[in-house]
Amino acid sequence: MRVLIVEDEERLASTLSIGLRAEGFLVVHVSNGVDGLWQAAEHNFDVIVLxxxxxxxxxxxxxxQLRERNVWTPVLMLTAKDGEYDQTDAFDLGADDYLTKPFSFIVLVARLRALVRRGAPQRPTMLTAGTLSLDPARRAVERSGTPIRLTPREFGLLEYLMRNKDTVVTKAEILHNVWDEHYSGPDNVVEVYVGYVRRKIDIPFGTNTIETIRGVGYRLESGAYARGN
Known part of the structure; x- marks a missing residue:
């Protein structure tokens, strides 16, 4: 089993390399992100510790960048950053597992073996609604081939609506799935962000994609082709 370790702490990287080799892994180690990206993109590995x-x-x-290049090697993020948002960002970008420092080497090996058994994940399916497309892997949105730049929150909102297209979703459901279950601010933030998204995916193209269901929530229509406002 080939593992790529991308870690700049030389002592930790050396310890990991020695331990993983003893466990039967073939180890390649690099100490910076540029070399890590090149190694992961140009060579085949069973798992990456990043x-x-x-x-x-x-x-x-x-x-x-790996996921944008359709490199789907399982990735375990190994880091001292242990905040919920740090983990969420990692998983949103395509990480397969997340382990914080300090950690148990036995647990690390078990997780790496589990990722190898699971194999590389399949590329997420492209989401479409009429001329609108959203690629979860590349985190890219297009309308009729024209790229649309969204903030991470706008992207999350649009992705949730597209995964539930033709279904009415409430503000509470959006807050729970796009913000988080502990969000305690005003629910009109959903209206604000729906407005932001509409101004980017609809107004420039003369389309009407997200329907407001008064008193209930929102529905994204699967056949939202250009038809005027």
């Missing part, structure tokens, strides 16, 4: 805080390119950027 730190977040790296010189050159951080782990988030390495992971994002």
């Amino acid at each position: 730190d977040i805080m790296l010189p050159g390119l951080n782990g988030y950027e390495v992971l994002r």
Whole structure:
């Protein structure tokens, strides 16, 4: 089993390399994000151990570029960053597992073996609604081939609506799935972000994709072709 370790802490990387070789892994180690991206994109590995805080390119950027290039090797993020949002960002970008420092080497090996058994994930399915398309892997949105730039929150909102197209979803459901279950702010933030998304995916193209269901919530129509406002 070939494992790529992208870790700039030399002592930790050396310890991991020695331990994983003893467990039967073939180990390649690089100490910066640029080399990590090149190795992962140009060579075949069964699993990747990727730190977040790296010189050159951080782990988030390495992971994002790998998934954009359709490299689906399982990735375990190994980092001292243990916040909920750090983990959420990693999983949103396509990480398969997340382990914080300090960690148990036995647990690390078990998780790596589990990822190898599971194999590389399949590329997420492209979401479409008429001329609108959203690629969860590349985190890209297009209307009739024209790229549309969305913020991470706008992208999350549109992705949730597209995964539930032709279904009415409430503000509470959107807040729970796009923000988080502990969000305690006003629910009119949903209206604000729906407005932001409409101004980017509809108004420039003369389309009407997201329907407001008064008193209930919103519905994204699967056949939202250009038809005027």
